[in-house]
Amino acid sequence: MIDFEAFYKITYGLFIVSSGDSVKGNGFISNSVFQVTAEPPQFAVACNKKNFTAGIIAHKKAFSVSILEQGTAPDILGRFGFKSGRDFDKLEGMSVNYGKTGVPIVLNAAIAWLECTLVNTIDTGTHLIFIGELVQSVLLDKSKDPLTYLYYRQVMRGSAPANAPTYIDKAKIDAAKPAGTFKKYKCSACGHIYDEEIEKVKFSELPDSWTCPVCGSEKSDFIQV
Ligand SMILES: Cc1cc2nc3c(=O)[nH]c(=O)nc-3n(C[C@H](O)[C@H](O)[C@H](O)COP(=O)(O)O)c2cc1C
Secondary structure, three states: OOOHHHHHHOOOEOEEEEEEOOOOEEEEEEOOOEEEEOOOOEEEEEEEOOOHHHHHHHHHOEEEEEEEEOOOOHHHHHHHHOOOOOOOOOOOOOOEEEOOOOOEEEOOOEEEEEEEEEEEEEEOOOEEEEEEEEEEEEEOOOOOOEOEHHHHHHOOOOOOOOOOOOOOOHHHHHOOOOOOOOOEEEEOOOOOEEEHHHHOOOHHHOOOOOEOOOOOOEHHHEEEO
């Protein structure tokens, strides 16, 4: 048997992984950054081949990791996690520093950051695992807690899109549950599911001013699933 909900017991943080330079830079939300070795300090990230950032990291041979704070605003997660840099300049209007390798480092909502040079790339099929050796790291705010994937899922009620390695098709989980009288509504921008059974409030009873807690889209952007 495969119980997909067992996967949710693995803990992760949430990050913006960026690359490129001051002319053309880009970043994406990742929950798959982890430290590979202590000596030398090496860090890995699983990056979907379809992500615009994948080609930029492969070309630049360096990347940065912004470690996000628990209070990260939904619009940051929406901008970097549900939209692609192919369609607009994600870094425009953001607070950005440039590292020793020239890569952009997003400072919005960051409590710390790392800069790495690419030392290895592993092709796993849908994703490339980029392994980088640390160039420099900075702690920006030690008073704030990092945003975890658990907090994002359970408190912010966020979900991961299909490009994320942790994506689970909700239909597979729901297929195993008995049908109820509660309805579900999906945000057409980020895929967030408003589940009446969990929220205990009918979707129709939410005010028109209500917005998606994950990406800030309007109530009218939700469709019943
Ligand atoms: C919570 C969350 C976690 C994510 N984790 C990853 C990840 O680890 N790897 C990945 O390739 N994409 C991940 N994604 C998806 C990318 O952030 C998303 O596909 C993004 O739009 C890609 O942007 P780009 O095309 O500008 O590179 C995640 C998204 C969210 C919201």
